[in-house]
Amino acid sequence: MVKLFLFIFMFLVFVMQAEAGAKKRILILHSYSQEYGWTKLQHNGFVATMQERYASPIEISVEYLDTKRLEFSEEYQAFFRSYLEKKYEDYSPDAIYVTDDNALNFFLNPLNTLFGTSPLFFSGVNNLSLAASLNPMRYSGVYETKEIEPNIELIRQFSPQTHDIWIVGDASTTYKSIELDIQKKISKYPKYKFHFLSSPKIDTILKQLPVKPKSFVLLTTIGGWKDGKGNDLLLKESIQRLKRNPHIILCSMEDAYLVGGVIGGYVTSGTTQGSRAAELMSRHLKGASIQTLQSITKSPNIYMFDHKALRDARLILSEYIARNAVIINGEKTFFIRYQQTIFNTIFILLVIFFLFVLITFLIILQKKEQLKQLKESLEERSVELSMLKEKCVLKESNE
Numbered sequence: 001m002v003k004l005f006l007f008i009f010m011f012l013v014f015v016m017q018a019e020a021g022a023k024k025r026i027l028i029l030h031s032y033s034q035e036y037g038w039t040k041l042q043h044n045g046f047v048a049t050m051q052e053r054y055a056s057p058i059e060i061s062v063e064y065l066d067t068k069r070l071e072f073s074e075e076y077q078a079f080f081r082s083y084l085e086k087k088y089e090d091y092s093p094d095a096i097y098v099t100d101d102n103a104l105n106f107f108l109n110p111l112n113t114l115f116g117t118s119p120l121f122f123s124g125v126n127n128l129s130l131a132a133s134l135n136p137m138r139y140s141g142v143y144e145t146k147e148i149e150p151n152i153e154l155i156r157q158f159s160p161q162t163h164d165i166w167i168v169g170d171a172s173t174t175y176k177s178i179e180l181d182i183q184k185k186i187s188k189y190p191k192y193k194f195h196f197l198s199s200p201k202i203d204t205i206l207k208q209l210p211v212k213p214k215s216f217v218l219l220t221t222i223g224g225w226k227d228g229k230g231n232d233l234l235l236k237e238s239i240q241r242l243k244r245n246p247h248i249i250l251c252s253m254e255d256a257y258l259v260g261g262v263i264g265g266y267v268t269s270g271t272t273q274g275s276r277a278a279e280l281m282s283r284h285l286k287g288a289s290i291q292t293l294q295s296i297t298k299s300p301n302i303y304m305f306d307h308k309a310l311r312d313a314r315l316i317l318s319e320y321i322a323r324n325a326v327i328i329n330g331e332k333t334f335f336i337r338y339q340q341t342i343f344n345t346i347f348i349l350l351v352i353f354f355l356f357v358l359i360t361f362l363i364i365l366q367k368k369e370q371l372k373q374l375k376e377s378l379e380e381r382s383v384e385l386s387m388l389k390e391k392c393v394l395k396e397s398n399e
Contacts, residue, residue, distance in 0.1 A: 023057045024285055026050075027093040027115065029107075031100035031124075033066045036223055037235055037256030041270025042099045042123055042277075049278035054285055061093075067102045068223045069232050072173070081112055093118045095281050099274070100124040101174060104141075119290045121281045123273035126177040128297065136291045140284075142276045145299040146220060146253040148182045150266035152189055155216045155251070158315050164193050166217040166248075168205060170224035171198040178220045178253075202238055203228050209245050217248045218265070219257050236260055249313050255304050258328060263313055264305035272300040302326055 028046075032039045043062075050058060063084065070076055096118050098104050104122050106112060122141030131143065155162055167182065169175035175198055186194050197208050202225040209217065225233045233241075239260040242250060251265040258264050280293045303325035305317065317325065 023059045024054075024094040025091070026058055026060045026281075027088070027091075027096045027118070028060060028062045029096065029098045029103045030062070030064045031098075031102035032068045032223060033064055034062075035234075036068060037259075038124070038223065038254060038270050039064075039099060041256055042274035045271035045274030046097060046123070046278045047274075049275040050282060053279060053282040056285075061088075061091075065102055065106065068172070072102045072105075077106060077109060077112070080106070081114060084114055088114075095285060096120040097277060097281060098122045098141075100144075101127055101177070104130070119281075119284060121277050121284075123277040124268075124270070126174055126181075128181075131295060131297050134295075136294075138290065140280050140290055140293045140295050142273050142280075142296045143299060144268050144273060145181065145301070146178050146268055147266055147299070147301055148185050148218075148253075149188075150301075150303075151218060151251060151253060152186075152192065154265055154321070157318055157321075158249075159214060159216070162214070162216060163191060164195060164210065164212075164215065166195045166197060166210060166215060167220060168209075168217055168222065169196075169198045169220040170222050171200050172221060172224045174221045175224075182220075200224055200226055201228070202226065202233060202241055206241065206245070209242070209248060211245075211247050213247050215248050216251060217242070218251045218253060219262065220253055222257070249315070250309075252304075255302075258304060258306050258309075261309050261312065262306060263309040263315065265303070266301055267304050268299060269302050269304070272302070276300060304328070 028043070030039045030043065034040070034043075047060065065072070065080065093115055096107070096115060098107065098120065099122070101124075104120075104125055107114070107120060120139050120141075122139070124144045125141060126144050126146075128143055128145065152165065155165060167179070169178065179196055179198065182194075186192070195210075197205050199205055205225075209215075222238050223235065225238050227233055235257060236259055239250065239257070239262060242248070243261050250262040252258055252262045252267055253265060255267045255269050255271070258267075276296055280296075283293060284290050303321055305325055305327055306329050307327050308329045310317065
């Protein structure tokens with residue numbers, strides 16, 4: 001009987017270890033290209049958090065729809081679906097992660113039956129109306145909302161005399177969703193006149209930008225801009241062209257756009273979006289039912305600013321906002337500037353101190369040994385003197 005129980009115990013341990021050690025397959029589908037900043041931030045945030053939160057091995061496969069460059073048409077979806085069917089013919093992911101609206105819509109397409117039993121997690125999705133219609137037995141994720149109110153208050157703080165705010169985008173599906181949300185909220189700000197500029201062609205935007213000094217321009221989503229020849233523009237290239245207008249101050253509603261002199265603002269955080277989606281997925285892979293993992297509808301946005309851009313624009317943050325903001329390209333403190341030198345100096349001083357203590361210790365040991373030897377020598381002399389004295393006394397008594 002004891003042997004039977006031992007066998008069952010060992011068998012259960014083996015099964016549990018095998019289960020814990022089995023690789024979990026994760027398929028990632030991004031709406032945009034691997035070089036798009038917003039996509040990179042979400043992807044890196046997701047992978048880093050999965051590695052931190054989920055200890056078991058994972059196998060990640062990544063695909064990109066690249067819909068900033070290609071039209072997200074039914075024809076393109078059919079092509080991409082055929083491509084995935086062929087490439088992943090004998091593949092069944094344990095979970096799917098998608099970023100932004102197009103990748104989610106790809107799987108929501110009724111014609112798409114790919115990986116229909118795999119739970120799907122998302123981030124960066126702007127269409128909040130999906131929160132009421134997505135099947136909670138399969139879908140959970142993080143919604144993205146570009147919040148206009150904190151940015152209006154920020155502009156008011158920077159320039160109380162400003163009455164015009166320019167909101168700019170690339171006329172993509174994402175931009176249209178953002179504009180629709182902003183339109184619902186700006187009625188609370190009758191003091192301001194809002195100018196919405198959107199086009200897939202940056203030259204069209206450049207012609208309509210304000211020429212009044214210190215005009216505030218809010219960037220929503222601009223990854224789909226093309227130049228006059230129809231070539232796709234990198235974010236840095238787009239921002240460089242915008243910055244040729246010396247009258248505008250560029251603010252951002254997305255953290256990936258803080259390059260080339262954009263001052264920042266209250267932005268959506270790609271890293272946080274990806275990280276929160278990974279937290280949901282890791283909980284599911286550990287055993288939680290997906291229907292218990294409610295989607296995050298409150299976008300995890302943050303204040304983020306470029307210190308150099310603020311300084312160049314001669315803008316000063318309030319103490320309250322600065323205290324809660326992420327500041328990049330800030331002036332380095334004395335410690336940060338000389339951090340390596342300070343650490344090297346501390347290391348050298350510690351080595352010197354250690355050597356001093358060691359040498360002092362050895363000297364003390366040596367002195368103690370010398371004292372011990374001297375004491376033993378004196379004791380020997382004392383014994384010899386005592387013996388000599390006894391001999392003298394004995395000799396005198398004999399005489």
